[in-house]
Amino acid sequence: MDASVVENAPNQKEVDGKMATTEESEKPSNSIGLLPIMIFLAATVATAVVVEVLPHASRVFPWKLADSSADQLQPPPTYAIFGRSPTEEHLVHVVNVLHKFGYKRVGVNDSWNLLWAHDYPFLSFANLKNLGQHQVVNHYPGCGYLTNKVDLCTTQLPFLPRAFRLPAEREEFLDYARENPQALFVQKHNEHRHIKVRAPADIAFGSNDSFVQEFVQRPYLVDGHKFDIGVYVVITSVNPLRVYIYTGDVLFRYCPVKYHPFDAENVDKYIVGDDYLPTWEVPSLRKYYNRFGGSMRTVFEAYVRDQGKDPAQIWPQVEHIVRTTIAAKEKDIVNILRSYRTHNFFDLMRFDLFIDEDLKVFLMEANMSPNLSSAHFKPNSLLYEQVLYSVFNLVGIRPLTSTSGALLGESSEMITTDKNLSTDLNKCAAHDCDKSCNKEECDLCLQCLSGSEYKMLQQAHQEHLHRVDMKRIFPKPIRDPMRFDVMAETANMSKKNAWMTRWFHNKCQFDAVWCN
């Protein structure tokens, strides 16, 4: 797909901080270049002067010299909102949480620390290619590769129902329909909405930017109602990739009309729309939700157990689907990011999935700017604010304290310092990585990190410390560090992803809290 198409793709109906990780090109290779050597020598000389007073300062690494602004007291951070709706009703919770954190609102053309872009395309108006070090934006350029429905759904992945791009794959579709006479189909567009089960003869083949998808029959039903689930997902870094999912709850939306007897003309039986049936109105879930205080996810699980099935098999599938889908599009996003000087982006998305009778999970779509409006369902307001609380903390947008006045810079040593990042000391020593970085074994040793790599680890460390209800799913959680085969697990990964995975593995061997 053409890059400009993705950057500017018309997008979803639901268009409802990290600090810089500089481009790969900035990274001095393991054979340190001339400039860093000069800086290093200068630093070593400077350190020799203070070493008696500050023994820990004797550990000087080249990248530390760039770190001049740490711990400075700064004015309250600011945020701006990019959205076209005059009421901003749908952004109430975003504003609420940011104000509780002490953030001050400014205009999009003012100087902001956070840009919350709701509408798409968001790339045209601000100079996102040259973001300042203390600026962050809530979308990745290139995220359209994930949220563009046609592009995502026609990717061949086992958890996506079979789909055919129109009009290009018309013949393949007709062959498939002939070979599978029992199959039903839905036709979808990028602008989505109003999908309906159709016979192959009723498909509009001339419709550009659309696709036809096999309709998955035999859905899992709760009290006879079909439903879908919305999982909140955050990408905090690309190349190396880091992805988290919100575990505090999952959005469950039920169809208002019972699925059986099936009637293709009645979409309320099989399509989840705006007027969905919420958990607290589904008879068998009501008691768990109202009387016992469960979440949407836990009351559903209680129901599944009541039916004699094990809901635990659902979530590993969900994690696998999210991880695999994002990893499959990472290269495309990295290509788009090549023209961006800094990558101060994160992305909060909602993956919509649904479950069949055998508790097999299918992916429906990934929503950019998921709906965070509780106007229709008030009880959802807490869910949205909890999601935002976790997301903001994860990406470095954190409540101000009365004494700090402003956020501690990401570079603050009070949060992360060398000893939090260094791993594999034996290996580093065995390969003399403090003398030469030419060996691959040295690529996680502190002396051999470039400035951007140091920041990547620093950011990964701080995300781990501030996850709240976020669970890291890429790099994958490690069940048993002793049996984790690093070589096998990283064999098909990009160099950067393998590097990041090894770092988490090293941390996990040191302390199990780092395994997931």
Ligand SMILES: Nc1ncnc2c1ncn2[C@@H]1O[C@H](COP(=O)(O)OP(=O)(O)OP(=O)(O)O)[C@@H](O)[C@H]1O
């Ligand atoms: N191939 C399919 N098989 C079975 N059910 C489907 C299929 N496609 C869509 N549905 C049902 O229709 C719902 C809406 O589909 P989809 O998410 O593609 O459209 P949408 O209009 O973008 O919806 P949303 O409001 O979730 O953004 C799904 O949650 C699912 O219940």
